[in-house]
Amino acid sequence: MKLLTFSTLFPNAEKPNHGIFVETRLRYLLASGKVQSRVVAPVPWFPSAHPRFGRYAGYAKVPAVESRAGIEVQHPRYVLPPKVGMTLAPFLLAQSVKPTVRRIIDAGYDFDLIDAHYFYPDGVAAVMLGRHFNKPVVITARGTDINLIPQYPLPRTQILWAGRRAQGMITVCNALKEEIVGLGIDADRITPLRNGVDLQRFQPVDRATVRAALGMTGFTLLSVGLLEPRKAHDLIIAALPALPDTRLMIAGSGPERARLEALAQQLNVSGRVRFLGALPQTELRNYYGAADAMVLASSREGWANVLLESMACGTPVVASNVWGTPEVVAAPAAGILMAERTPQGVADAVRKLRENYPAHEATRSYAEKFSWDDTTAGQIALFDKILGEFRP
Known part of the structure:
Protein backbone atom coordinates (compact mmCIF):
# COMPACT_ATOMS: atom_id res chain seq x y z
CA MET A 1 0.00 0.00 0.00
CA VAL A 197 4.35 5.75 23.06
CA ASP A 198 7.83 4.84 21.87
CA LEU A 199 8.73 2.35 24.61
CA GLN A 200 12.27 1.97 23.29
CA ARG A 201 13.06 5.69 23.33
CA PHE A 202 11.32 6.42 26.64
CA GLN A 203 12.57 4.06 29.35
CA PRO A 204 13.38 4.37 33.06
CA VAL A 205 16.82 5.70 33.96
CA ASP A 206 19.08 5.31 36.98
CA ARG A 207 17.20 7.97 38.91
CA ALA A 208 19.83 8.78 41.55
CA THR A 209 22.63 9.12 39.00
CA VAL A 210 20.62 11.20 36.55
CA ARG A 211 19.14 13.43 39.26
CA ALA A 212 22.67 14.22 40.46
CA ALA A 213 23.83 14.95 36.91
CA LEU A 214 20.86 17.26 36.25
CA GLY A 215 21.09 19.05 39.59
CA MET A 216 17.68 17.86 40.83
CA THR A 217 17.17 18.16 44.57
CA GLY A 218 14.00 17.73 46.61
CA PHE A 219 10.59 16.85 45.19
CA THR A 220 10.76 18.01 41.56
CA LEU A 221 7.96 18.60 39.07
CA LEU A 222 8.51 18.70 35.32
CA SER A 223 6.29 20.64 32.91
CA VAL A 224 6.79 20.03 29.18
CA GLY A 225 5.35 22.00 26.27
CA LEU A 226 5.41 25.22 24.30
CA LEU A 227 5.51 28.33 26.45
CA GLU A 228 2.10 29.55 25.35
CA PRO A 229 -1.16 30.29 27.20
CA ARG A 230 -2.85 26.99 26.27
CA LYS A 231 -0.19 24.96 28.08
CA ALA A 232 -0.82 26.95 31.30
CA HIS A 233 2.66 26.70 32.80
CA ASP A 234 1.63 29.75 34.83
CA LEU A 235 -0.84 27.67 36.87
CA ILE A 236 1.97 25.36 37.95
CA ILE A 237 4.26 28.25 38.89
CA ALA A 238 1.39 29.84 40.84
CA ALA A 239 0.90 26.58 42.76
CA LEU A 240 4.44 26.63 44.16
CA PRO A 241 3.74 28.97 47.13
CA ALA A 242 1.37 26.24 48.40
CA LEU A 243 4.08 23.60 47.81
CA PRO A 244 7.03 25.06 49.72
CA ASP A 245 9.30 22.00 49.41
CA THR A 246 8.70 21.53 45.68
CA ARG A 247 10.82 22.54 42.70
CA LEU A 248 9.75 22.95 39.07
CA MET A 249 11.57 22.45 35.79
CA ILE A 250 9.95 23.70 32.57
CA ALA A 251 11.03 22.23 29.22
CA GLY A 252 9.94 24.22 26.20
CA SER A 253 10.35 27.49 24.36
CA GLY A 254 7.88 30.11 23.23
CA PRO A 255 6.53 33.65 23.56
CA GLU A 256 5.42 33.30 27.21
CA ARG A 257 8.87 32.84 28.72
CA ALA A 258 9.40 36.43 29.88
CA ARG A 259 5.92 36.55 31.45
CA LEU A 260 6.46 33.23 33.22
CA GLU A 261 9.84 34.34 34.55
CA ALA A 262 8.25 37.57 35.82
CA LEU A 263 5.48 35.59 37.53
CA ALA A 264 8.02 33.40 39.32
CA GLN A 265 9.81 36.54 40.53
CA GLN A 266 6.55 38.14 41.65
CA LEU A 267 5.59 35.05 43.68
CA ASN A 268 9.10 34.75 45.16
CA VAL A 269 9.56 31.24 43.77
CA SER A 270 12.11 31.97 41.02
CA GLY A 271 14.77 30.13 43.02
CA ARG A 272 12.69 26.97 42.70
CA VAL A 273 11.89 27.28 38.97
CA ARG A 274 14.32 26.35 36.21
CA PHE A 275 13.64 27.03 32.52
CA LEU A 276 15.33 24.39 30.38
CA GLY A 277 14.43 25.65 26.91
CA ALA A 278 13.41 23.26 24.14
CA LEU A 279 14.95 19.80 24.55
CA PRO A 280 15.36 16.96 22.04
CA GLN A 281 13.57 13.78 23.02
CA THR A 282 16.86 12.05 23.74
CA GLU A 283 17.54 14.58 26.52
CA LEU A 284 13.92 14.83 27.61
CA ARG A 285 13.94 11.16 28.56
CA ASN A 286 16.44 11.90 31.36
CA TYR A 287 14.30 14.70 32.78
CA TYR A 288 11.17 12.55 32.64
CA GLY A 289 12.98 9.71 34.38
CA ALA A 290 14.55 11.86 37.07
CA ALA A 291 11.54 14.02 37.99
CA ASP A 292 9.11 12.99 40.72
CA ALA A 293 6.05 13.95 38.68
CA MET A 294 5.21 15.46 35.31
CA VAL A 295 2.51 18.14 35.39
CA LEU A 296 0.30 19.09 32.44
CA ALA A 297 -2.16 21.90 33.13
CA SER A 298 -3.35 22.50 29.54
CA SER A 299 -6.74 23.96 28.76
CA ARG A 300 -7.07 21.80 25.61
CA GLU A 301 -5.45 18.53 24.57
CA GLY A 302 -6.45 15.87 22.09
CA TRP A 303 -4.10 13.13 23.20
CA ALA A 304 -1.12 14.51 25.12
CA ASN A 305 1.92 12.42 24.18
CA VAL A 306 3.99 13.91 27.00
CA LEU A 307 1.84 12.06 29.54
CA LEU A 308 2.67 8.63 28.16
CA GLU A 309 6.30 9.59 27.59
CA SER A 310 6.64 10.43 31.27
CA MET A 311 4.86 7.25 32.37
CA ALA A 312 7.05 5.14 30.08
CA CYS A 313 10.02 6.53 32.02
CA GLY A 314 8.33 5.42 35.25
CA THR A 315 7.21 8.89 36.36
CA PRO A 316 3.53 9.49 37.26
CA VAL A 317 1.65 12.57 36.11
CA VAL A 318 -0.65 15.28 37.38
CA ALA A 319 -2.94 16.47 34.59
CA SER A 320 -5.92 18.68 33.88
CA ASN A 321 -9.16 16.80 33.27
CA VAL A 322 -9.71 17.90 29.65
CA TRP A 323 -10.63 16.19 26.36
CA GLY A 324 -8.68 12.95 25.84
CA THR A 325 -6.56 13.21 28.99
CA PRO A 326 -8.91 11.09 31.18
CA GLU A 327 -8.45 8.34 28.58
CA VAL A 328 -4.69 8.48 29.20
CA VAL A 329 -4.66 8.94 32.99
CA ALA A 330 -7.06 6.14 33.85
CA ALA A 331 -5.48 4.31 36.79
CA PRO A 332 -3.69 5.20 40.06
CA ALA A 333 -0.39 3.94 38.59
CA ALA A 334 -0.66 6.61 35.87
CA GLY A 335 -1.12 9.55 38.22
CA ILE A 336 -3.81 12.06 39.20
CA LEU A 337 -6.34 14.24 37.39
CA MET A 338 -6.83 17.73 38.81
CA ALA A 339 -10.21 18.48 40.34
CA GLU A 340 -9.94 22.01 38.91
CA ARG A 341 -7.61 23.92 36.58
CA THR A 342 -6.38 26.48 39.10
CA PRO A 343 -3.16 26.93 41.09
CA GLN A 344 -4.97 25.43 44.08
CA GLY A 345 -6.13 22.54 41.92
CA VAL A 346 -2.53 21.86 40.86
CA ALA A 347 -1.29 22.01 44.46
CA ASP A 348 -4.06 19.74 45.75
CA ALA A 349 -3.41 17.15 43.02
CA VAL A 350 0.33 17.15 43.68
CA ARG A 351 -0.27 16.59 47.39
CA LYS A 352 -2.77 13.82 46.63
CA LEU A 353 -0.24 12.10 44.36
CA ARG A 354 2.44 12.28 47.03
CA GLU A 355 0.11 10.73 49.61
CA ASN A 356 -0.43 7.67 47.39
CA TYR A 357 2.68 7.71 45.24
CA PRO A 358 2.78 4.73 42.84
CA ALA A 359 5.82 2.53 42.37
CA HIS A 360 7.85 3.61 39.34
CA GLU A 361 7.68 0.04 38.05
CA ALA A 362 3.87 0.16 38.17
CA THR A 363 3.82 3.40 36.20
CA ARG A 364 6.09 1.95 33.53
CA SER A 365 3.96 -1.20 33.39
CA TYR A 366 0.84 0.94 32.84
CA ALA A 367 2.52 2.77 29.93
CA GLU A 368 3.48 -0.52 28.30
CA LYS A 369 -0.21 -1.09 27.51
CA PHE A 370 0.04 1.82 25.05
CA SER A 371 2.36 0.38 22.42
Whole structure:
Protein backbone atom coordinates (compact mmCIF):
# COMPACT_ATOMS: atom_id res chain seq x y z
CA MET A 1 0.00 0.00 0.00
CA LYS A 2 1.44 3.37 -1.03
CA LEU A 3 0.60 6.42 1.07
CA LEU A 4 1.19 10.12 0.65
CA THR A 5 1.50 11.49 4.17
CA PHE A 6 0.46 15.14 4.14
CA SER A 7 0.73 17.59 7.03
CA THR A 8 2.21 20.91 8.08
CA LEU A 9 2.74 19.16 11.44
CA PHE A 10 5.95 17.26 10.74
CA PRO A 11 9.50 17.66 12.07
CA ASN A 12 12.21 19.28 10.01
CA ALA A 13 15.89 20.08 10.37
CA GLU A 14 15.11 23.47 11.93
CA LYS A 15 12.25 22.30 14.19
CA PRO A 16 13.02 18.66 15.02
CA ASN A 17 10.23 18.39 17.64
CA HIS A 18 7.50 20.00 15.51
CA GLY A 19 4.72 17.45 15.03
CA ILE A 20 7.02 14.62 16.07
CA PHE A 21 3.96 12.56 17.06
CA VAL A 22 2.98 12.41 13.35
CA GLU A 23 6.44 11.18 12.40
CA THR A 24 6.45 8.63 15.23
CA ARG A 25 3.11 7.14 14.18
CA LEU A 26 4.35 6.93 10.61
CA ARG A 27 7.62 5.24 11.63
CA TYR A 28 5.71 2.46 13.37
CA LEU A 29 3.32 2.14 10.43
CA LEU A 30 6.23 1.74 8.00
CA ALA A 31 7.90 -0.77 10.31
CA SER A 32 4.94 -3.10 9.72
CA GLY A 33 6.33 -3.75 6.23
CA LYS A 34 2.84 -3.38 4.77
CA VAL A 35 3.03 0.30 3.86
CA GLN A 36 5.24 2.71 1.93
CA SER A 37 5.01 6.48 2.23
CA ARG A 38 6.33 9.73 0.85
CA VAL A 39 5.88 12.76 3.07
CA VAL A 40 4.81 16.21 1.89
CA ALA A 41 5.17 18.58 4.84
CA PRO A 42 4.66 22.16 3.65
CA VAL A 43 6.12 25.13 5.52
CA PRO A 44 5.07 28.78 5.27
CA TRP A 45 7.05 30.78 2.76
CA PHE A 46 9.26 33.38 4.39
CA PRO A 47 11.60 35.70 2.47
CA SER A 48 14.74 35.53 4.56
CA ALA A 49 16.56 33.74 7.35
CA HIS A 50 17.87 37.07 8.68
CA PRO A 51 17.90 37.15 12.52
CA ARG A 52 15.76 40.29 12.55
CA PHE A 53 12.79 38.10 11.64
CA GLY A 54 13.14 36.19 14.92
CA ARG A 55 11.53 32.76 15.14
CA TYR A 56 9.99 33.15 11.67
CA ALA A 57 13.45 33.17 10.11
CA GLY A 58 13.62 29.43 10.75
CA TYR A 59 11.04 28.78 8.02
CA ALA A 60 13.46 30.08 5.38
CA LYS A 61 16.13 27.63 6.60
CA VAL A 62 14.02 24.47 6.24
CA PRO A 63 15.46 22.37 3.39
CA ALA A 64 13.29 21.68 0.36
CA VAL A 65 13.93 17.95 0.70
CA GLU A 66 15.38 15.91 3.54
CA SER A 67 15.52 12.36 4.83
CA ARG A 68 14.40 11.59 8.37
CA ALA A 69 14.76 8.07 9.79
CA GLY A 70 14.92 6.77 6.22
CA ILE A 71 11.72 8.62 5.21
CA GLU A 72 11.86 11.04 2.29
CA VAL A 73 10.27 14.36 3.29
CA GLN A 74 9.53 17.25 0.94
CA HIS A 75 8.88 20.74 2.26
CA PRO A 76 7.17 22.84 -0.43
CA ARG A 77 6.44 26.44 0.49
CA TYR A 78 2.99 27.96 0.72
CA VAL A 79 2.04 31.60 1.14
CA LEU A 80 0.17 32.55 4.31
CA PRO A 81 -0.83 36.24 4.10
CA PRO A 82 -1.23 38.18 7.37
CA LYS A 83 -4.78 38.64 8.71
CA VAL A 84 -6.55 36.72 5.92
CA GLY A 85 -4.23 33.72 6.07
CA MET A 86 -6.44 31.57 8.29
CA THR A 87 -9.41 31.92 5.93
CA LEU A 88 -7.49 31.21 2.72
CA ALA A 89 -5.01 28.70 4.14
CA PRO A 90 -6.62 25.46 2.82
CA PHE A 91 -6.88 26.77 -0.74
CA LEU A 92 -3.38 28.29 -0.73
CA LEU A 93 -1.95 25.13 0.80
CA ALA A 94 -3.56 22.87 -1.82
CA GLN A 95 -2.56 25.08 -4.75
CA SER A 96 1.03 25.39 -3.52
CA VAL A 97 1.66 21.65 -3.20
CA LYS A 98 -0.05 20.45 -6.39
CA PRO A 99 3.19 20.71 -8.42
CA THR A 100 5.07 18.74 -5.75
CA VAL A 101 2.46 15.99 -5.69
CA ARG A 102 2.40 15.86 -9.50
CA ARG A 103 6.19 15.43 -9.59
CA ILE A 104 5.98 12.58 -7.05
CA ILE A 105 3.45 10.76 -9.25
CA ASP A 106 5.39 11.44 -12.46
CA ALA A 107 8.56 10.08 -10.82
CA GLY A 108 6.84 6.71 -10.45
CA TYR A 109 5.29 6.87 -7.00
CA ASP A 110 1.60 6.75 -7.89
CA PHE A 111 0.27 6.56 -4.33
CA ASP A 112 -2.99 4.89 -3.33
CA LEU A 113 -4.25 7.18 -0.55
CA ILE A 114 -3.60 10.55 1.10
CA ASP A 115 -2.97 10.22 4.84
CA ALA A 116 -3.57 13.76 6.17
CA HIS A 117 -2.96 14.99 9.69
CA TYR A 118 -4.71 17.95 11.38
CA PHE A 119 -8.13 18.92 10.09
CA TYR A 120 -7.59 22.59 9.34
CA PRO A 121 -6.09 23.70 7.07
CA ASP A 122 -4.32 20.41 6.28
CA GLY A 123 -7.33 18.08 6.08
CA VAL A 124 -9.37 20.53 4.02
CA ALA A 125 -6.44 21.01 1.62
CA ALA A 126 -5.97 17.23 1.45
CA VAL A 127 -9.56 16.71 0.31
CA MET A 128 -9.02 19.34 -2.40
CA LEU A 129 -5.90 17.43 -3.48
CA GLY A 130 -7.74 14.12 -3.36
CA ARG A 131 -10.44 15.43 -5.65
CA HIS A 132 -7.83 16.87 -8.03
CA PHE A 133 -5.69 13.70 -8.22
CA ASN A 134 -8.59 11.26 -7.84
CA LYS A 135 -7.29 9.70 -4.61
CA PRO A 136 -9.08 8.74 -1.39
CA VAL A 137 -8.30 10.79 1.73
CA VAL A 138 -8.14 9.93 5.42
CA ILE A 139 -7.87 12.83 7.88
CA THR A 140 -6.58 12.45 11.44
CA ALA A 141 -7.97 14.97 13.95
CA ARG A 142 -5.52 15.75 16.73
CA GLY A 143 -6.93 18.36 19.11
CA THR A 144 -7.05 22.10 18.52
CA ASP A 145 -8.19 21.49 14.94
CA ILE A 146 -11.48 20.23 16.42
CA ASN A 147 -11.74 21.61 19.95
CA LEU A 148 -10.95 25.23 19.00
CA ILE A 149 -10.86 26.08 15.28
CA PRO A 150 -14.54 25.20 14.55
CA GLN A 151 -15.50 28.12 16.81
CA TYR A 152 -14.71 30.31 13.77
CA PRO A 153 -17.61 30.17 11.26
CA LEU A 154 -15.74 29.89 7.95
CA PRO A 155 -13.18 27.30 9.10
CA ARG A 156 -16.06 25.34 10.67
CA THR A 157 -17.87 25.30 7.31
CA GLN A 158 -14.71 24.11 5.55
CA ILE A 159 -14.06 21.41 8.17
CA LEU A 160 -17.60 20.08 7.66
CA TRP A 161 -17.12 20.18 3.89
CA ALA A 162 -13.92 18.15 4.17
CA GLY A 163 -15.29 15.74 6.77
CA ARG A 164 -18.26 14.86 4.58
CA ARG A 165 -16.04 14.25 1.54
CA ALA A 166 -13.08 12.45 3.09
CA GLN A 167 -13.24 8.69 2.73
CA GLY A 168 -12.35 8.23 6.39
CA MET A 169 -11.46 10.06 9.60
CA ILE A 170 -9.30 9.10 12.57
CA THR A 171 -9.34 10.72 15.99
CA VAL A 172 -6.63 10.28 18.63
CA CYS A 173 -9.22 9.93 21.41
CA ASN A 174 -12.92 9.22 21.86
CA ALA A 175 -13.59 12.75 23.09
CA LEU A 176 -12.58 14.19 19.70
CA LYS A 177 -14.83 11.72 17.89
CA GLU A 178 -17.77 12.88 20.00
CA GLU A 179 -16.93 16.50 19.19
CA ILE A 180 -16.81 15.83 15.44
CA VAL A 181 -20.15 14.03 15.64
CA GLY A 182 -21.49 17.10 17.44
CA LEU A 183 -20.41 19.21 14.47
CA GLY A 184 -22.63 17.12 12.22
CA ILE A 185 -20.44 14.29 10.87
CA ASP A 186 -21.68 10.66 10.77
CA ALA A 187 -20.14 8.70 13.67
CA ASP A 188 -19.77 5.57 11.53
CA ARG A 189 -17.17 7.34 9.40
CA ILE A 190 -14.89 8.16 12.35
CA THR A 191 -12.37 5.70 13.83
CA PRO A 192 -10.69 6.48 17.18
CA LEU A 193 -7.07 5.26 17.16
CA ARG A 194 -5.16 6.57 20.14
CA ASN A 195 -1.50 7.51 19.96
CA GLY A 196 1.01 5.11 21.42
CA VAL A 197 4.35 5.75 23.06
CA ASP A 198 7.83 4.84 21.87
CA LEU A 199 8.73 2.35 24.61
CA GLN A 200 12.27 1.97 23.29
CA ARG A 201 13.06 5.69 23.33
CA PHE A 202 11.32 6.42 26.64
CA GLN A 203 12.57 4.06 29.35
CA PRO A 204 13.38 4.37 33.06
CA VAL A 205 16.82 5.70 33.96
CA ASP A 206 19.08 5.31 36.98
CA ARG A 207 17.20 7.97 38.91
CA ALA A 208 19.83 8.78 41.55
CA THR A 209 22.63 9.12 39.00
CA VAL A 210 20.62 11.20 36.55
CA ARG A 211 19.14 13.43 39.26
CA ALA A 212 22.67 14.22 40.46
CA ALA A 213 23.83 14.95 36.91
CA LEU A 214 20.86 17.26 36.25
CA GLY A 215 21.09 19.05 39.59
CA MET A 216 17.68 17.86 40.83
CA THR A 217 17.17 18.16 44.57
CA GLY A 218 14.00 17.73 46.61
CA PHE A 219 10.59 16.85 45.19
CA THR A 220 10.76 18.01 41.56
CA LEU A 221 7.96 18.60 39.07
CA LEU A 222 8.51 18.70 35.32
CA SER A 223 6.29 20.64 32.91
CA VAL A 224 6.79 20.03 29.18
CA GLY A 225 5.35 22.00 26.27
CA LEU A 226 5.41 25.22 24.30
CA LEU A 227 5.51 28.33 26.45
CA GLU A 228 2.10 29.55 25.35
CA PRO A 229 -1.16 30.29 27.20
CA ARG A 230 -2.85 26.99 26.27
CA LYS A 231 -0.19 24.96 28.08
CA ALA A 232 -0.82 26.95 31.30
CA HIS A 233 2.66 26.70 32.80
CA ASP A 234 1.63 29.75 34.83
CA LEU A 235 -0.84 27.67 36.87
CA ILE A 236 1.97 25.36 37.95
CA ILE A 237 4.26 28.25 38.89
CA ALA A 238 1.39 29.84 40.84
CA ALA A 239 0.90 26.58 42.76
CA LEU A 240 4.44 26.63 44.16
CA PRO A 241 3.74 28.97 47.13
CA ALA A 242 1.37 26.24 48.40
CA LEU A 243 4.08 23.60 47.81
CA PRO A 244 7.03 25.06 49.72
CA ASP A 245 9.30 22.00 49.41
CA THR A 246 8.70 21.53 45.68
CA ARG A 247 10.82 22.54 42.70
CA LEU A 248 9.75 22.95 39.07
CA MET A 249 11.57 22.45 35.79
CA ILE A 250 9.95 23.70 32.57
CA ALA A 251 11.03 22.23 29.22
CA GLY A 252 9.94 24.22 26.20
CA SER A 253 10.35 27.49 24.36
CA GLY A 254 7.88 30.11 23.23
CA PRO A 255 6.53 33.65 23.56
CA GLU A 256 5.42 33.30 27.21
CA ARG A 257 8.87 32.84 28.72
CA ALA A 258 9.40 36.43 29.88
CA ARG A 259 5.92 36.55 31.45
CA LEU A 260 6.46 33.23 33.22
CA GLU A 261 9.84 34.34 34.55
CA ALA A 262 8.25 37.57 35.82
CA LEU A 263 5.48 35.59 37.53
CA ALA A 264 8.02 33.40 39.32
CA GLN A 265 9.81 36.54 40.53
CA GLN A 266 6.55 38.14 41.65
CA LEU A 267 5.59 35.05 43.68
CA ASN A 268 9.10 34.75 45.16
CA VAL A 269 9.56 31.24 43.77
CA SER A 270 12.11 31.97 41.02
CA GLY A 271 14.77 30.13 43.02
CA ARG A 272 12.69 26.97 42.70
CA VAL A 273 11.89 27.28 38.97
CA ARG A 274 14.32 26.35 36.21
CA PHE A 275 13.64 27.03 32.52
CA LEU A 276 15.33 24.39 30.38
CA GLY A 277 14.43 25.65 26.91
CA ALA A 278 13.41 23.26 24.14
CA LEU A 279 14.95 19.80 24.55
CA PRO A 280 15.36 16.96 22.04
CA GLN A 281 13.57 13.78 23.02
CA THR A 282 16.86 12.05 23.74
CA GLU A 283 17.54 14.58 26.52
CA LEU A 284 13.92 14.83 27.61
CA ARG A 285 13.94 11.16 28.56
CA ASN A 286 16.44 11.90 31.36
CA TYR A 287 14.30 14.70 32.78
CA TYR A 288 11.17 12.55 32.64
CA GLY A 289 12.98 9.71 34.38
CA ALA A 290 14.55 11.86 37.07
CA ALA A 291 11.54 14.02 37.99
CA ASP A 292 9.11 12.99 40.72
CA ALA A 293 6.05 13.95 38.68
CA MET A 294 5.21 15.46 35.31
CA VAL A 295 2.51 18.14 35.39
CA LEU A 296 0.30 19.09 32.44
CA ALA A 297 -2.16 21.90 33.13
CA SER A 298 -3.35 22.50 29.54
CA SER A 299 -6.74 23.96 28.76
CA ARG A 300 -7.07 21.80 25.61
CA GLU A 301 -5.45 18.53 24.57
CA GLY A 302 -6.45 15.87 22.09
CA TRP A 303 -4.10 13.13 23.20
CA ALA A 304 -1.12 14.51 25.12
CA ASN A 305 1.92 12.42 24.18
CA VAL A 306 3.99 13.91 27.00
CA LEU A 307 1.84 12.06 29.54
CA LEU A 308 2.67 8.63 28.16
CA GLU A 309 6.30 9.59 27.59
CA SER A 310 6.64 10.43 31.27
CA MET A 311 4.86 7.25 32.37
CA ALA A 312 7.05 5.14 30.08
CA CYS A 313 10.02 6.53 32.02
CA GLY A 314 8.33 5.42 35.25
CA THR A 315 7.21 8.89 36.36
CA PRO A 316 3.53 9.49 37.26
CA VAL A 317 1.65 12.57 36.11
CA VAL A 318 -0.65 15.28 37.38
CA ALA A 319 -2.94 16.47 34.59
CA SER A 320 -5.92 18.68 33.88
CA ASN A 321 -9.16 16.80 33.27
CA VAL A 322 -9.71 17.90 29.65
CA TRP A 323 -10.63 16.19 26.36
CA GLY A 324 -8.68 12.95 25.84
CA THR A 325 -6.56 13.21 28.99
CA PRO A 326 -8.91 11.09 31.18
CA GLU A 327 -8.45 8.34 28.58
CA VAL A 328 -4.69 8.48 29.20
CA VAL A 329 -4.66 8.94 32.99
CA ALA A 330 -7.06 6.14 33.85
CA ALA A 331 -5.48 4.31 36.79
CA PRO A 332 -3.69 5.20 40.06
CA ALA A 333 -0.39 3.94 38.59
CA ALA A 334 -0.66 6.61 35.87
CA GLY A 335 -1.12 9.55 38.22
CA ILE A 336 -3.81 12.06 39.20
CA LEU A 337 -6.34 14.24 37.39
CA MET A 338 -6.83 17.73 38.81
CA ALA A 339 -10.21 18.48 40.34
CA GLU A 340 -9.94 22.01 38.91
CA ARG A 341 -7.61 23.92 36.58
CA THR A 342 -6.38 26.48 39.10
CA PRO A 343 -3.16 26.93 41.09
CA GLN A 344 -4.97 25.43 44.08
CA GLY A 345 -6.13 22.54 41.92
CA VAL A 346 -2.53 21.86 40.86
CA ALA A 347 -1.29 22.01 44.46
CA ASP A 348 -4.06 19.74 45.75
CA ALA A 349 -3.41 17.15 43.02
CA VAL A 350 0.33 17.15 43.68
CA ARG A 351 -0.27 16.59 47.39
CA LYS A 352 -2.77 13.82 46.63
CA LEU A 353 -0.24 12.10 44.36
CA ARG A 354 2.44 12.28 47.03
CA GLU A 355 0.11 10.73 49.61
CA ASN A 356 -0.43 7.67 47.39
CA TYR A 357 2.68 7.71 45.24
CA PRO A 358 2.78 4.73 42.84
CA ALA A 359 5.82 2.53 42.37
CA HIS A 360 7.85 3.61 39.34
CA GLU A 361 7.68 0.04 38.05
CA ALA A 362 3.87 0.16 38.17
CA THR A 363 3.82 3.40 36.20
CA ARG A 364 6.09 1.95 33.53
CA SER A 365 3.96 -1.20 33.39
CA TYR A 366 0.84 0.94 32.84
CA ALA A 367 2.52 2.77 29.93
CA GLU A 368 3.48 -0.52 28.30
CA LYS A 369 -0.21 -1.09 27.51
CA PHE A 370 0.04 1.82 25.05
CA SER A 371 2.36 0.38 22.42
CA TRP A 372 1.84 1.40 18.79
CA ASP A 373 0.84 -2.11 17.69
CA ASP A 374 -2.94 -1.67 17.95
CA THR A 375 -2.81 1.76 16.30
CA THR A 376 -0.75 0.45 13.41
CA ALA A 377 -3.11 -2.50 12.89
CA GLY A 378 -6.11 -0.15 13.03
CA GLN A 379 -4.67 2.16 10.38
CA ILE A 380 -3.85 -0.69 8.01
CA ALA A 381 -7.35 -2.18 8.41
CA LEU A 382 -8.99 1.20 7.77
CA PHE A 383 -6.83 2.00 4.74
CA ASP A 384 -7.46 -1.48 3.30
CA LYS A 385 -11.22 -1.06 3.73
CA ILE A 386 -11.22 2.35 2.06
CA LEU A 387 -9.10 1.19 -0.87
CA GLY A 388 -11.41 -1.79 -1.35
CA GLU A 389 -14.44 0.49 -1.53
CA PHE A 390 -13.02 3.50 -3.38
CA ARG A 391 -14.21 4.00 -6.93
CA PRO A 392 -12.27 6.74 -8.77
